[in-house]
Amino acid sequence: MATDALIVVDLQNDFCPGGALAVNGGDEIIPLVNDLIRNAEHVMLTQDWHPASHSSFASSHPGKHPFESVRMSYGPQTLWPDHCIQGSRGADFHPGLACAKAEIVIRKGFRPGIDSYSAFFENDRFTPTGLAGYLRERDVASITLVGLATDFCVAYSALDAVKHGFATTVRLDACRAIDLNGSLETMIGKMRDAGVKLV
Ligand code: VGL
Ligand code: ZN
Numbered sequence: 001m002a003t004d005a006l007i008v009v010d011l012q013n014d015f016c017p018g019g020a021l022a023v024n025g026g027d028e029i030i031p032l033v034n035d036l037i038r039n040a041e042h043v044m045l046t047q048d049w050h051p052a053s054h055s056s057f058a059s060s061h062p063g064k065h066p067f068e069s070v071r072m073s074y075g076p077q078t079l080w081p082d083h084c085i086q087g088s089r090g091a092d093f094h095p096g097l098a099c100a101k102a103e104i105v106i107r108k109g110f111r112p113g114i115d116s117y118s119a120f121f122e123n124d125r126f127t128p129t130g131l132a133g134y135l136r137e138r139d140v141a142s143i144t145l146v147g148l149a150t151d152f153c154v155a156y157s158a159l160d161a162v163k164h165g166f167a168t169t170v171r172l173d174a175c176r177a178i179d180l181n182g183s184l185e186t187m188i189g190k191m192r193d194a195g196v197k198l199v
Contacts, residue, residue, distance in 0.1 A: 002141035006040035007119060008033060009147030009154050009175075010048045011097050014083040014090035016148075021083040023149045023176045027094060032174045033146050034098040042103055042140065044131075046119045046153065048084035049091060049107035056115035057082045067180060074124035077115055078180065086110070106131050117153045120160035132164045142167035146174035155187035158196045169197040 011033065013019045016026040037043050050056065058066040058079035066081045084091040093099050108116035108129050116122040119131050135143070143166050145154050154175050161168040170191060177184040191198060 002139055003041050004142045004144065005042040005044055005135065005138075005140045006036055006144050006146065007044045007046065007157065008037070008097070008099075008102070009046045009119065009145060009157060010084075010149070011045075011094050011147050012048060012084055012090065013092055013094055014048075014088075016094050019083070020081050020090050021178075023178055025176045026148050027096065029146065029148075029174045029176060030094060030096045032171075034096075036144070036146060036171065036174060037098050037101055040101075040144075042138070043101045045093070045099060045102045045105045046147070046157070047091065047093070047105050047107045048109050048116075048153070049086050050084050050109045051112050052082075052085055053112070054082075054085075054109065054115070055113050056080050056109070072113075072123075074114065074126075077123065084109070104134065106134075118156035118160045119153070120157060120164065132160075135164075135166065140166070142169070144169045144171060146171045148176055150175040150177035151180070151183040151187040152178060155191055158191050159194050162194045162196055167197075168195075169199055171199050173199070 015023045053060050058064045069076050114122045158168050158170050
């Protein structure tokens, strides 16, 4: 029987106020996300999960600063402050998140040389995380995405979900954005054009 899955993206300490890559109001969405979790048929989480000295960290590129861009073998890559390092407190889910019901945690960004915004493909747009196969085997037909950040991991996940044929909804009220150089408006436009349902 085809089912619906709620996918909670990167609701981790480092993306919440006080964290290394804090998203404005990132923790404000937690009560709403917890409500959605309570009412969801199936809950899945993603977790940004970088090794120390990851290639997406500005600190790994001498002379570069966070939020600048570099060319990687797979194309341009925004550089970030060190964040969500494997096993660190910053990489833990926010303590207020009701994550007990989650059926799977998809970790991403663990390959030292590739960043991964999308829950489906790494930033080379080619290396799969395994989530699409998992969802198919579980007979998931539609997904709802919430979490952080709207204009990076949520948006890239939503665009890939549509490409994989999942009916895809983003609950914008349960997301918060980084909004770097107009990225929020750009990614909202891309999601709308791709047929993502924005609520
Ligand atoms: C994210 C930047 C770097 C996100 C993760 O979760 O949106 N953004 N790593
Ligand atoms: Zn990251």
